[in-house]
Amino acid sequence: MSARRGYDGVAVAVPVTVPYVRYSVRSAHWWLARALGEALKRSGLKKTDVDGLTVSSFTLAPDTAIGLTQHLGVSPRWLDHVPLGGASGVVALRRAARAVQAGDAEVVACIAGDTNHVDSFRLTLANFSQFARDAVYPYGAGGPNASFSFLTAHYMRTYGATREDFGKLCVAQRANALKYPHALFKKPLALEEYLSARPIAEPLRLFDCVMPCAGAEAFLVLSEDRARSLNAPYARLLGAVERHNAFPSDPIQMRAGWALEREALYAQAGVGTGDIDFVETYDDYPVISVMQFEDLGFCGKGEGPAFVRANTFTHDGSFPHNTSGGQLSVGQAGAAGGFLGLVEAIRQLTGEAGGRQVAGANVGLASGFGMINFDRGLGSGAAILAAP
């Protein structure tokens, strides 16, 4: 395999969050328009300056990225629809970065957003994929809760993880979220409360499960030179990988594509796990964060529980993790959930993280995971960003 070309000169800037709400009567178009509008406002760019666009959304149907161009009145010369759920952020970033490097676009806006009507989550679940409709949804219609209950139960049995281990992550994320103004959860979470919450799909209880909501996220991908000329604070992209449907013959998901790609990721970025100052994992359920710690090399496979017990995870902890609260404490705004970690990483590296700022944050890792198509998540990706 030939060496992968690096991402030299690529900047990621203008982290945008359109404040989340539990339910919205607006459509996905409204949320995506707000995200793009806010990115333009904050960057001082005009619509015509943004010549590349990626769009990620579950609820945009019947439209895709192309329809949205007319809706928003933009004429990009480079366009991508990235409907990869929780892997959308990293994947959109990779593609946009290559477009910028190749000169196919100068400034790419990567936007993700979803609405959440009172019944839209159920409808998304019922028609999520052909395999889900045929072979998962008719089994209790539990949605991803049921799928992750299997993975969680199996992980606990195999590696000795306890509810307290997962609770420790959730409690720390909530502490981080209290310093993130856009988080929908505003009250502290005590471990006792986590442990005694109502059961959802054993062993999962209420605070193990993300809350669907409406919201949008965005960032711009452009050259470092262009970012400097805009006076926009930016982070550099050191490395990024994706891998989908990895390990298909594993009988139950214990690992995902990160395990195949992490060596290439760190080699491309020129850093090791010891250089990473904070990590933003994709966290629709805490078990998948622990798998990311393992598969991204912060500890060995099966060592996740010991790693959790040995570290603290608040923004000022020994292993700052999901410093804005993660989806578990901010809310899961559909495909925007796949952008949450990246957007927070940009804020941390540009010194915009306010009271949850990780001291001396120079290098950060954000990972994505998505699309529970049948019995497991298919998409995975990770990116390493650094302060300029």
Next chain:
Amino acid sequence: MTQPLVRPKRKNPVLRTRLPTLPPGTRSRVALGLTAAAAEGRFALQVCRDCGAVQYPPREACQACLSVRLDWRAQDGAGALLADTVLHHSNDLFFRERLPWRLGLVRLDVGAAVVAHLHGDVPPAPARVRVTARLDRAGQAVLVALPEKETPHMADDRQLREFTCDPKFRKILVTDGKTAVGQALVKAFAAAGADLLWVGHTEPWKKFAGFDELAALPQVTLLPLDVTDSKSVREIAAEIGGKVDILVNTAEYHRTFGIGNRPGVETARAEMDVNYFGLLRLAQEFGPAMRSRGSDGQSSAVAWVNLLSIYALANFPPHGTFSASKAAAHSLAQCLRAELRPAGVRVVNVFPGPIDDEWNQLLLPPKVAPEALARAIVQALRDGVEDVYPGDVAQEWLERWRENPKALERELSA
């Protein structure tokens, strides 16, 4: 271990009857292959004709070699339970009303991983299980993981009973108790634990052979019922229609000969009047009440059984007009199936080969004994299947018909 069911208390007529809901019923066309097999009580998965890989979920191309030549083949279902859960939350009305609900992730020995409804007697993972395909109340196939070996009262499992139509503690109407099949069925249902058995007979002023034996069964109530008389059907439906959990239409008019050997249309009309219009009258009078009771507690309305004939699939000229009436009834039963499905009431079509009775006197064996036919129907209800072909003749005809219907037509007319 499963607790045996207790006989349900009498329903409080003042309380609201819960309206039927269905589990999610949308499937891709290719996934209906699972349903087609489950409708006959088989668990089949797609197997690649080129590389032998077993596929799940159903798909259009082999995940190993991309061949599109995938055949549905029967599976033994042996597998290992990797993880289990109990749902306490569901996004669907049907399951919401039935929480908590147990599920498992099973790795079949043939290689595929499946999500399955999990029987209560399966121990927590890791455990060996036996995966079967059942029809759910929406009429679609779902996979059910059962304990590896039979356990006591396992049919009484609360979840499993949602997929079956077990006669135990159910109230059953057999429309004609005079025939040998009708009498065998009444006895089989009594032995299977039916709560109440209403048995119709057309001529209440005279006792048929076997009348006393039936009347002596404590569950049995004999009722005057003539399926050729709309008024009679309406009156009986008004009396018991709101209580019938399983209706078994055994009323049948059977004469030999086809077109040329018998002048006039009177006999053919009589066959149609019982075999076709009889079903229509019953469906019009009993269907609405059963539809409203599809979710009425432990012993709700669950099944409608039609005694058809293998001759419904392809005409048997020596019994030509009878075959035609059964073909008509089969077609109507498909309509009835569509109309009862929204209530979760299953239409079970039984396609026996020749029954060992007087009207098949001249046919050579093998013929189905009425008792064997009754056992097959009880078993079909216990397994929750919807198409039953009992007996060797029916099985052989079915196979010939599936393989080449035109060839069978020629063979039968020889």
